[in-house]
Amino acid sequence: MGELDGRVAIVTGAGRGIGEQVARKLADAGAHVVVSDRDGAEAEAVVGALATPGVAHVGDLTADGVCDALVQTAIDTYGKLDIVVNNAGYAWDGPIHKVTDEQYQAMLDIHTVVPFRVLRAAAPHLREPAKKEKAEGVEVFRKVVNVTSLSGVMGNAGQVAYASGKGAVVGLTRAVAKEWGGFKINVNCVAFGVIETRLTASIGTVGEVEAGSSGERITLGVPDVVRQNFGMAIPLGRPATAEEAARGVYVLCSPASDYIHGQVLNVSGGLSLGMAS
Numbered sequence: 001m002g003e004l005d006g007r008v009a010i011v012t013g014a015g016r017g018i019g020e021q022v023a024r025k026l027a028d029a030g031a032h033v034v035v036s037d038r039d040g041a042e043a044e045a046v047v048g049a050l051a052t053p054g055v056a057h058v059g060d061l062t063a064d065g066v067c068d069a070l071v072q073t074a075i076d077t078y079g080k081l082d083i084v085v086n087n088a089g090y091a092w093d094g095p096i097h098k099v100t101d102e103q104y105q106a107m108l109d110i111h112t113v114v115p116f117r118v119l120r121a122a123a124p125h126l127r128e129p130a131k132k133e134k135a136e137g138v139e140v141f142r143k144v145v146n147v148t149s150l151s152g153v154m155g156n157a158g159q160v161a162y163a164s165g166k167g168a169v170v171g172l173t174r175a176v177a178k179e180w181g182g183f184k185i186n187v188n189c190v191a192f193g194v195i196e197t198r199l200t201a202s203i204g205t206v207g208e209v210e211a212g213s214s215g216e217r218i219t220l221g222v223p224d225v226v227r228q229n230f231g232m233a234i235p236l237g238r239p240a241t242a243e244e245a246a247r248g249v250y251v252l253c254s255p256a257s258d259y260i261h262g263q264v265l266n267v268s269g270g271l272s273l274g275m276a277s
């Protein structure tokens with residue numbers, strides 16, 4: 001018996017990195033997972049490796065209608081939805097004087113607009129069953145976890161666009177938490193520090209992705225001079241693995257978080273960028 005037996009989860013950006021590890025943990029606990037990613041081969045490979053039967057949904061979540069289609073896939077396949085993890089994202093960095101309109105919009109689109117659209121599409125499937133349960137005097141907790149970043153809650157030089165998108169998703173989280181608390185839908189954020197994925201790999205070693213409305217190719221990763229400082233800056237002395245990062249998300253998807261609501265959980269090894277309210 002897993003603690004999430006029979007639950008149905010959507011995890012966006014689950015084709016690799018942190019999202020893949022979240023999908024694996026949810027499936028290990030018994031949930032069925034809709035693995036959402038723009039990269040089809042990666043999404044299908046993750047589905048094939050899960051401990052429970054899952055399904056891939058392939059598409060660019062920033063394209064019209066794709067967030068709605070993702071939620072519909074969960075409903076068509078499993079008839080319900082219990083857990084949503086908004087994790088898909090990437091960084092298109094630059095200091096403010098060099099950031100283009102397209103670049104700034106792209107960061108808002110993937111980090112704020114997409115979670116908004118996924119949750120709007122998920123709303124009836126999370127709220128309506130809760131109304132029935134309330135009428136029957138039963139409490140069933142459903143879960144939303146939005147992925148943000150220390151950059152979004154504390155700021156980070158060179159990441160004005162990324163930080164704006166990741167900051168706005170905190171506001172989205174807290175507003176939805178106030179709307180959905182009465183339905184016993186826990187809505188929280190995880191703010192990651194430095195996690196070893198292709199986003200933090202040595203720049204140029206992990207290839208390029210398409211970004212923004214024009215599909216401009218951008219290089220992923222960070223400069224080695226920055227990577228060399230990670231160990232000094234992080235109190236726990238090193239970045240997290242993607243699996244360690246996923247544990248923070250998992251807690252907020254599990255019954256352990258039933259009374260945790262509207263919070264931002266830092267999963268950063270103690271790293272703090274220093275400017276918080």
Ligand SMILES: NC(=O)c1ccc[n+]([C@@H]2O[C@H](COP(=O)([O-])OP(=O)(O)OC[C@H]3O[C@@H](n4cnc5c(N)ncnc54)[C@H](O)[C@@H]3O)[C@@H](O)[C@H]2O)c1
Binds near residue numbers: 039090193199
């Ligand atoms: N790695 C870190 O240090 C770190 C730190 C803070 C926050 N984060 C956040 O964690 C999340 C996961 O990042 P990761 O490090 O695992 O990166 P990753 O690149 O390993 O995985 C992200 C996945 O999201 C998918 N994706 C991106 N844009 C998409 C779109 N438009 N439609 C569908 N899928 C899309 C990618 O294809 C990829 O598989 C992101 O939101 C990222 O901003 C990461």
